[in-house]
Amino acid sequence: MSATPDFRSDDLIYDWNEIGRKGRLIPRDVTFFDETLRDGLQNPSVADPNIEQKLKLIHLMSKIGIHVADIGLPGSSKRAFDDVLRMCREITDNRLPLGVACAGRTVASDITPMIEISQRAGIPVEVYCFIGSSPIRQLAEDWDLDTIVKRSAEAIDVAVKAGLPVAYVTEDTTRSRPDMLATLFKMAIDHGASRLCLCDTVGHATPDGVRNLISFTKAIIAGHGSDGKVRIDWHGHNDRGLALENALWALEFGADRVHGTALGIGERVGNAAMELILLNLKLLGLLEHQDLTHMLEYCNTAAEAVGWQIPINYPLVGRDAFRTATGVHAAAIIKAQGKGDAWLADRIYSGVPAGMFGRKQEICVGYMSGASNVNFWLRQRRIEPSKELVEAILKKAKGSSHILSDEEILAVVDEVNAR
Numbered sequence: 001m002s003a004t005p006d007f008r009s010d011d012l013i014y015d016w017n018e019i020g021r022k023g024r025l026i027p028r029d030v031t032f033f034d035e036t037l038r039d040g041l042q043n044p045s046v047a048d049p050n051i052e053q054k055l056k057l058i059h060l061m062s063k064i065g066i067h068v069a070d071i072g073l074p075g076s077s078k079r080a081f082d083d084v085l086r087m088c089r090e091i092t093d094n095r096l097p098l099g100v101a102c103a104g105r106t107v108a109s110d111i112t113p114m115i116e117i118s119q120r121a122g123i124p125v126e127v128y129c130f131i132g133s134s135p136i137r138q139l140a141e142d143w144d145l146d147t148i149v150k151r152s153a154e155a156i157d158v159a160v161k162a163g164l165p166v167a168y169v170t171e172d173t174t175r176s177r178p179d180m181l182a183t184l185f186k187m188a189i190d191h192g193a194s195r196l197c198l199c200d201t202v203g204h205a206t207p208d209g210v211r212n213l214i215s216f217t218k219a220i221i222a223g224h225g226s227d228g229k230v231r232i233d234w235h236g237h238n239d240r241g242l243a244l245e246n247a248l249w250a251l252e253f254g255a256d257r258v259h260g261t262a263l264g265i266g267e268r269v270g271n272a273a274m275e276l277i278l279l280n281l282k283l284l285g286l287l288e289h290q291d292l293t294h295m296l297e298y299c300n301t302a303a304e305a306v307g308w309q310i311p312i313n314y315p316l317v318g319r320d321a322f323r324t325a326t327g328v329h330a331a332a333i334i335k336a337q338g339k340g341d342a343w344l345a346d347r348i349y350s351g352v353p354a355g356m357f358g359r360k361q362e363i364c365v366g367y368m369s370g371a372s373n374v375n376f377w378l379r380q381r382r383i384e385p386s387k388e389l390v391e392a393i394l395k396k397a398k399g400s401s402h403i404l405s406d407e408e409i410l411a412v413v414d415e416v417n418a419r
């Protein structure tokens with residue numbers, strides 16, 4: 001028998017991720033902004049959730065420690081108005097630790113409903129007022145810069161006069177010209193916006209683009225004497241498959257608030273997935289106050305609310321995120337569990353420890369399995385793993401083209417017992 005190597009716990013996982021990392025630049029007061037109930041619902045394949053489902057999501061967001069939820073465009077319809085008002089009341093009635101934001105065009109008719117809701121529910125709704133800022137949007141809409149500036153300034157004034165915090169949202173920021181953005185940002189700051197929301201509306205940005213845009217915006221804010229007073233939001237889309245990466249880099253590069261949605265649902269192919277933003281920050285040791293054991297329920301609730309299935313191979317919340325049938329993997333996990341070392345068992349074949357997120361490692365039996373899987377499966381059900389039984393189940397598994405169901409294994413157990 002060989003001796004067990006004497007590893008200190010620090011030596012067990014050598015972390016190449018930390019070498020040359022830019023540093024822990026993410027500020028402590030970063031906030032997470034949940035767009036599930038606004039941008040998430042703009043996806044054409046989602047069913048509009050009923051109000052009970054929306055309320056459940058609101059509660060889950062606050063349990064997780066998400067800071068603010070964008071809960072819709074109350075100016076877009078009576079139903080939208082009623083739902084937003086109901087959600088705001090839920091938050092105030094239950095004193096949920098969740099801020100509220102709403103989106104609207106830079107027109108008074110989109111902003112006054114937010115003011116009314118804010119007054120009726122007794123909650124300061126953050127006004128996210130948006131306008132297309134890129135040349136391509138200007139061309140489509142026949143808007144010149146003066147028009148955009150005038151509309152934006154008037155809209156910000158309406159919200160600021162009502163005492164509401166304003167985030168000025170330059171749609172399509174990542175394809176907008178710097179001279180134009182500089183004019184718009186300065187105007188927004190002058191009119192009292194407390195946030196500039198940088199939008200990768202069409203999923204155009206790469207991490208380099210994120211860095212360039214954020215450093216440009218920070219310079220404008222500082223040059224305008226508003227350092228520390230005006231904050232930066234990052235809102236990204238996943239058209240290039242980079243939404244998650246861009247969101248994480250946005251935080252490293254100095255965004256104060258990052259937007260995401262449950263399962264990344266949203267316009268077209270969606271937004272950055274909130275659960276994956278939080279998962280990654282947690283694993284980088286950068287989250288202190290969020291409780292990610294609610295993530296599975298949050299994602300399941302969102303999926304059910306919009307009528308989607310979570311892909312089985314989805315990180316963290318997919319059915320197979322912590323499930324293996326593979327003999328070599330299962331044997332190692334089982335050995336670690338046999339040593340009574342839950343920490344080890346949860347990391348030996350998982351880059352994401354299941355226990356940290358309220359999940360468990362699962363071992364099943366299939367054509368890629370070995371005796372370890374079968375032994376484990378039987379012991380878990382307090383069935384004596386005799387040599388004959390293990391061999392019979394393994395034979396069945398090897399001849400099968402799928403993972404054996406509990407019923408199939410139990411049928412073999414009955415058959416062997418009857419011999």
Ligand SMILES: CC(=O)SCCNC(=O)CCNC(=O)[C@H](O)C(C)(C)COP(=O)(O)OP(=O)(O)OC[C@H]1O[C@@H](n2cnc3c(N)ncnc32)[C@H](O)[C@@H]1OP(=O)(O)O
Nearest residue numbers: 039042073075076077103105106107130131132141151171
């Ligand atoms: C940031 C984003 O994701 S943008 C997407 C926002 N979400 C949504 O659009 C979903 C909800 N939207 C709706 O219910 C409807 O589009 C409404 C109620 C907002 C508007 O409906 P309608 O008045 O029928 O306009 P429609 O949807 O056809 O077109 C949008 C109009 O908004 C205008 N618009 C867009 N942004 C702005 C702006 N910032 N300021 C002024 N007008 C704007 C467009 O120019 C267009 O005007 P037009 O009809 O005069 O050409």
